[in-house]
Amino acid sequence: MPRHLLTGDELTRDELRALVERALELKAAPLASDVLAGKHVALIFQKPSTRTRLSFETGVVELGGHPLILRPDEMQLSRGEAVRDTALVLSRHVHAIGIRTGADELVAELAEHASVPVVNMLTAGHHPCQALADLVTLRETFGRLDGLKLAYVGDGNNVARSLAILGGRAGVEVRVASPPGYQLEPIAGALLTEDPHEAVAGAHAVYTDVWVSMGDEDTADERRAALASYRVDDALLDRAAPDAIALHDLPAHPGEEITADVLYGTRQRIWDQAENRRHAQKALFELLLR
Secondary structure, three states: OOOOEEOOOOOOOOHHHHHHHHHHHHHHHOOOOOOOOOOEEEEEEOOOOOOHHHHHHHHHOOOOOOEEOOOHHHHHHOOOOHHHHHHHHHHHHEEEEEEEEOOOOHHHHHHHHHOEEEEEEEEEOOOOOHHHHHHHHHHHHHOOOOEEEEEEEEEOOOOHHHHHHHHHOOOOOOEEEEEOOOOOOOOOOEEEEEHHHHOOOOEEEEEEEEOOOOHHHHHEEEEHHHHHHEEEEHHHHHHOOOOEEEEOOOOOOOOEOHHHHOOOOOOOOOOHOOOOOOHHHHHHHHHHHH
C-alpha cells in the first residue's frame, strides 16, 4: 500500500485499477465511506485553485473528515520556516496533507519528513490527482480502460506527464503531440510526436490543456504562436474514433487550445471530468488511510 501520492509511480497497476473502480462506487453513493471520520486533513494552497479546492474540501467532508485550508500568508513557510519543520508540526495535528505548489522538490521533502500521507495536489512537474480523475472518466464513459487510446495535444506539461505515467500503467495507450520545445521527455509506453493528426488518429479521447499556464505569462505570445496548430476543434475530433470524447482539465480558454463548440458541445466529457476529481480523490484517501 502506498504511503504518499507524489507522482503516481507509487501506485501499482492493481492499486490504480481498484482505485478507479472504487471512485465510481463512491460517485454512485457519495456518503458510503467514513474513512476520515474524526480525522483532519491539511490542504495547503500555494497556488490559486478552483477545482482542486472544491473537490478536495468537499471530498474530505463527504468522507466524514475536517479539511483545514492553509494559504501561504497563513503559514510560516512564507517567512522561511523549514519544510522539514512544517512537516513535523503538521504530522502532530492532522492525519493527511495535500499540497498545491510549484516545486516538486518541496513536496518530496514534505513527504520525506511527514509521518502522515502526503498528496500532490499539483506541482510544476506532476498532476497525479487530475490523471486519476481522467481515468475514472474514461472508465465511466467506455466501460473499460484496457485498449483505450488517449491523445493529448498541446504543451507537454505536468498534465501530459501524469497522463503518460498513470494512463500507461492503467492499460491506456497515451499519445502526446507537442511542437518542438514543448515536448515531454520520453516516458515508457507513451508515444511522442509533433503531429497532432498522428496522435489523434483512432483515439478514444482527445485531451488538451491551456497554452499559457500559471507562471508562463511572460512567454504568452510565443507559446500561443507555437501551439496554434494544436487546437482541439471538431475537425481534429473527426480524425479520432467515431465515439471519441474531448477532455480538458480546466480552466479553459475557448478559441485558444479548444473551441467553444467542443468545450460546450455533445462530444465532450469535460464537466464529468471536473466532478470526478472529487470521487477519485476520495478513493485515494481510502487507499492511503486504511
